[in-house]
Amino acid sequence: xxxYSHFFPSAEAKGxxxxxxxxxxxxxxxxxxxxxxxxxxxxxxxxxxxxxxxxITNEDVITYNNDYILKNNLSTSYQNQIVxxxxxxxxxxxxxxxxxxxxxxxxxAKALSNVLSKEEVKLILxxxxxxxxxxxxxxxxxxxxxxxxxxxxQPVHIDSKRNIVLLKNSKGKKDRIVPxxxxxxxxxxxxxxxxxxxxxxxxxxxKGQAYDDRSLQQVLKQALQKTGITKPATLHWLRHxxxxxxxxxxxxxxxxxxxxxxxxxxxxxxxxxVSTKSLQQIKSPFDDL
Numbered sequence: 001x002x003x004y005s006h007f008f009p010s011a012e013a014k015g016x017x018x019x020x021x022x023x024x025x026x027x028x029x030x031x032x033x034x035x036x037x038x039x040x041x042x043x044x045x046x047x048x049x050x051x052x053x054x055x056i057t058n059e060d061v062i063t064y065n066n067d068y069i070l071k072n073n074l075s076t077s078y079q080n081q082i083v084x085x086x087x088x089x090x091x092x093x094x095x096x097x098x099x100x101x102x103x104x105x106x107x108x109a110k111a112l113s114n115v116l117s118k119e120e121v122k123l124i125l126x127x128x129x130x131x132x133x134x135x136x137x138x139x140x141x142x143x144x145x146x147x148x149x150x151x152x153x154q155p156v157h158i159d160s161k162r163n164i165v166l167l168k169n170s171k172g173k174k175d176r177i178v179p180x181x182x183x184x185x186x187x188x189x190x191x192x193x194x195x196x197x198x199x200x201x202x203x204x205x206x207k208g209q210a211y212d213d214r215s216l217q218q219v220l221k222q223a224l225q226k227t228g229i230t231k232p233a234t235l236h237w238l239r240h241x242x243x244x245x246x247x248x249x250x251x252x253x254x255x256x257x258x259x260x261x262x263x264x265x266x267x268x269x270x271x272x273x274v275s276t277k278s279l280q281q282i283k284s285p286f287d288d289l
């Protein structure tokens with residue numbers, strides 16, 4: 001056995017991981033999801049590198065959870081990612097002792113989504129003089145976009161006559177449309193005249209290449225520093241803000257679900273917990289004393 005070989009899956013497991021990747025591609029999973037699942041599966045198969053894949057049981061999954069995930073204080077979200085990968089993986093294995101239906105995800109902590117107030121959003125969006133940076137952050141908030149959705153946009157996806165954006169191949173391989181405010185449309189026109197993008201609506205230093213997501217996160221970080229906002233905001237917070245502020249202004253949850261591109265209404269219902277509209281209408285009994 002070579003030094004550090006215990007850090008890698010067995011030869012059999014490596015072959016199975018490659019088959020797993022091929023299966024995921026055949027099911028049209030995105031490359032990023034394929035990488036996420038295969039990398040999550042790898043430490044599990046390393047843990048049981050002395051066993052053949054056919055010998056692994058449900059009891060082994062529980063042992064892995066106790067002796068590796070919990071012992072190393074790994075997060076619930078990471079644990080669930082591994083469980084998802086294991087379940088999908090064993091769907092592709094012909095000879096197995098695993099009973100997939102008996103593999104359960106851990107209960108996820110019900111943390112509330114982090115939300116910026118309208119005033120904080122306004123400060124962030126106005127922090128940059130650079131029209132490109134300002135437009136990118138404004139688009140995420142105005143349309144409730146995921147970072148990847150923004151960076152995949154092309155000029156042809158902007159329909160200025162109908163004031164909409166067409167989002168192609170968003171999460172879950174779904175297309176959807178979201179409305180554009182006249183205000184953001186004017187900003188987009190000003191930006192387009194200044195930068196004249198070739199392929200993507202927002203390009204990096206090299207023409208024809210999409211803007212880098214890490215650079216965009218830095219754009220937000222700079223805006224936070226300029227405004228003095230100390231919340232650990234991320235780009236996704238702008239999307240959360242869009243949904244929460246829509247709910248607070250009276251927009252039906254079903255429309256918000258459609259605008260965000262959520263498959264399940266349960267995902268959208270988190271915003272009912274972070275919206276302050278209903279809470280603000282509750283009269284304290286203290287007022288009657």
